[in-house]
Amino acid sequence: MSGTRPAGMGGPMGRGYRIDRSAVDAKVSRKTLRRVAGIAVPHRGLIGVFLFFTVLDAAITVVNPLLVVHIINDGIRERDGSTIAWLAGAMVLTALVDASFTVINGWLSSRIGEGLIYDLRTQVFAHVQRMSLAFFTRTQTGALVSRLNNDVMGAQRAFTSVLSSVVSNSISVVVVGIAMLALSWQVTLVCLATFPLLFLASRWVGNRLAGLTREQMDGNAALGNVMTERFNVGGALLLTLFGRHADEDRTYAERADRVRDLGVRITLVGRVFTAALLLVPALATALVYGIGGGLVVSGALSLGALVGLATLLLRLLGPLQGLSNVRVDVMTALVSFDRVFEVTDLPSMVQDRPGATDLPAGAAAVEFDDVWFRYPLAEEVSLASLETLARPEGSANPDVLRGLSFRAEPGQMVALVGPSGAGKTTLTHLVARLYDVTGGAVRIGTGGEDMSDVRDVTLDSLHRTVGYVTQDAHMFHDTIAANLRYARPDATDDDLWSALEAAQIAPMVAGLSDGLDTVVGDRGYRLSGGERQRLAIARLLLKAPPVVVLDEATAHLDSESEHAVQEALSRALEGRTSLVIAHRLSTIRDADQILVVDGGRVAQSGTHEELLAAGGLYADLYRTQFLDDVSPGVSP
Numbered sequence: 013m014s015g016t017r018p019a020g021m022g023g024p025m026g027r028g029y030r031i032d033r034s035a036v037d038a039k040v041s042r043k044t045l046r047r048v049a050g051i052a053v054p055h056r057g058l059i060g061v062f063l064f065f066t067v068l069d070a071a072i073t074v075v076n077p078l079l080v081v082h083i084i085n086d087g088i089r090e091r092d093g094s095t096i097a098w099l100a101g102a103m104v105l106t107a108l109v110d111a112s113f114t115v116i117n118g119w120l121s122s123r124i125g126e127g128l129i130y131d132l133r134t135q136v137f138a139h140v141q142r143m144s145l146a147f148f149t150r151t152q153t154g155a156l157v158s159r160l161n162n163d164v165m166g167a168q169r170a171f172t173s174v175l176s177s178v179v180s181n182s183i184s185v186v187v188v189g190i191a192m193l194a195l196s197w198q199v200t201l202v203c204l205a206t207f208p209l210l211f212l213a214s215r216w217v218g219n220r221l222a223g224l225t226r227e228q229m230d231g232n233a234a235l236g237n238v239m240t241e242r243f244n245v246g247g248a249l250l251l252t253l254f255g256r257h258a259d260e261d262r263t264y265a266e267r268a269d270r271v272r273d274l275g276v277r278i279t280l281v282g283r284v285f286t287a288a289l290l291l292v293p294a295l296a297t298a299l300v301y302g303i304g305g306g307l308v309v310s311g312a313l314s315l316g317a318l319v320g321l322a323t324l325l326l327r328l329l330g331p332l333q334g335l336s337n338v339r340v341d342v343m344t345a346l347v348s349f350d351r352v353f354e355v356t357d358l359p360s361m362v363q364d365r366p367g368a369t370d371l372p373a374g375a376a377a378v379e380f381d382d383v384w385f386r387y388p389l390a391e392e393v394s395l396a397s398l399e400t401l402a403r404p405e406g407s408a409n410p411d412v413l414r415g416l417s418f419r420a421e422p423g424q425m426v427a428l429v430g431p432s433g434a435g436k437t438t439l440t441h442l443v444a445r446l447y448d449v450t451g452g453a454v455r456i457g458t459g460g461e462d463m464s465d466v467r468d469v470t471l472d473s474l475h476r477t478v479g480y481v482t483q484d485a486h487m488f489h490d491t492i493a494a495n496l497r498y499a500r501p502d503a504t505d506d507d508l509w510s511a512l513e514a515a516q517i518a519p520m521v522a523g524l525s526d527g528l529d530t531v532v533g534d535r536g537y538r539l540s541g542g543e544r545q546r547l548a549i550a551r552l553l554l555k556a557p558p559v560v561v562l563d564e565a566t567a568h569l570d571s572e573s574e575h576a577v578q579e580a581l582s583r584a585l586e587g588r589t590s591l592v593i594a595h596r597l598s599t600i601r602d603a604d605q606i607l608v609v610d611g612g613r614v615a616q617s618g619t620h621e622e623l624l625a626a627g628g629l630y631a632d633l634y635r636t637q638f639l640d641d642v643s644p645g646v647s648p
């Protein structure tokens with residue numbers, strides 16, 4: 013069957029990759045069971061009320077069949093009209109009570125179930141958004157979103173259905189069983205002999221279904237992944253420009269084929285169980301009438317008791333089938349819970365240390381002291397099952413930073429230059445602990461000796477201290493005002509306008525028909541590159557951090573926007589310590605210190621004039637990268 017074939021092989025991107033089987037083969041553990049119980053604890057009051065009504069609901073199932081016994085024996089056979097009338101009335105009443113219990117139980121179970129979804133969802137969301145950047149560089153969004161949606165729902169559905177089914181069915185079985193035994197122990201025992209067949213079938217099905225369900229969830233997540241990666245402006249543009257539609261169709265079809273096969277197999281396995289469910293009651297009913305009929309003829313059993321037994325048997329079968337299904341439901345539910353716990357158990361690589369202290373408000377000096385860094389491996393930061401195609405990796409990533417040291421004093425502008433891949437972006441990521449160093453230390457402080465290792469301070473205070481403007485600044489699909497207030501929720505409209513003013517973008521925003529309430533598209537696509545960067549600068553100005561990390565745009569803007577961005581930047585950097593990945597001549601000329609990064613080290617440092625005079629790498633870079641720069645108003 014193709015479900016066992018390594019999916020992705022032969023697809024356009026599949027060469028050399030293998031499908032992750034760990035998620036398919038993993039067994040559900042006892043620990044998961046205990047944790048599920050832990051999740052139910054906050055809802056114990058409601059669960060108690062729910063169980064109370066479930067017990068009543070189950071107990072009431074025997075009332076009607078017992079009334080039937082009396083109607084036949086004491087009413088019909090005795091030709092007693094009044095007994096028939098009041099017993100029939102009692103049957104109506106029990107039916108009404110039963111119906112109202114069903115409604116109450118449905119309401120209670122949905123309150124518990126929805127409460128559980130709410131808890132799980134909020135927990136998973138809170139956990140995932142605190143994961144380090146490394147996790148997101150390794151995880152496929154589609155797989156993660158599917159984990160958050162489908163699995164959380166699956167876990168809840170099964171939890172409430174298992175809860176009600178186990179309790180109500182067990183009670184029904186006991187109560188109905190006692191009533192049947194009381195009517196005729198011989199007939200009851202013979203009937204019971206057919207039931208092990210049900211349990212055997214459910215055992216067989218349960219084991220197979222757990223594995224298949226897990227595989228199906230992964231398959232659906234893989235399908236989702238293909239879509240989330242391609243159905244956005246970036247992905248669609250790429251596949252259109254490379255004319256890969258036919259290949260994409262094939263990859264998608266391969267994954268869909270796997271899901272289709274699994275669906276068929278799951279149905280087939282389920283049907284075997286349904287067949288057993290139909291067979292057993294038919295057998296048992298035949299036995300009741302076969303043996304019970306003989307007993308009635310011989311006078312050992314009353315006719316009323318025989319009909320009562322047959323009615324009770326029908327009431328017994330439902331709960332018994334439910335109970336034998338429990339194993340299947342429990343296995344499916346636990347798979348969902350396991351997949352949710354897998355995500356919440358994954359620790360973030362970057363967390364507050366116990367006893368971490370806040371950075372003082374004036375901290376603005378930054379120091380790199382013999383910093384070594386290598387990017388973490390996938391297995392250190394992510395889950396193989398969230399990657400669909402888990403690539404066998406080498407033993408370690410190479411060191412990207414290798415003994416890098418420098419110090420930026422408060423208010424200084426440090427320009428970073430160097431060949432592509434030298435480690436400039438990586439270096440800037442270490443300042444706000446987007447990653448942690450693997451050797452040495454990054455320190456921030458007020459200057460002099462008063463410096464703290466960034467790993468010893470709280471992430472909150474660190475993120476208040478350091479602000480970033482990246483080349484492709486992200487904007488949420490929301491209004492300009494909401495995007496700006498992301499930096500400072502209590503900012504007034506006047507604050508927003510003065511930030512926009514300083515970022516040289518106020519006239520453009522004022523010219524929009526909805527002004528501050530204009531919605532910027534997904535990833536800010538409706539804004540031009542220069543506008544987006546100026547908006548990001550306005551956002552940074554509202555945050556007003558003492559340390560700014562800036563990746564200058566490489567794309568040449570037209571001279572007007574170029575000038576506006578330059579102006580906005582000089583306002584943004586004024587009085588702040590800044591670390592700028594420099595692409596412009598004006599920046600390197602203005603910098604207090606230029607660091608020439610090469611091969612993960614500071615190869616040269618000094619001012620523009622000093623470095624030019626010294627010759628070497630900087631002088632080469634200057635000639636190749638900066639000399640053709642067209643920054644307005646600057647001559648080399």
Ligand SMILES: Nc1ncnc2c1ncn2[C@@H]1O[C@H](COP(=O)(O)OP(=O)(O)OP(=O)(O)O)[C@@H](O)[C@H]1O
Pocket residue numbers: 149387409412430431432433434435436437438439
């Ligand atoms: N998430 C990552 N995982 C593994 N390796 C990475 C990751 N990000 C970057 N690298 C590697 O680290 C090295 C340094 O990359 P970095 O982006 O810091 O260079 P850069 O100097 O900023 O280059 P550029 O000027 O081209 O942007 C590169 O070899 C790159 O392939």
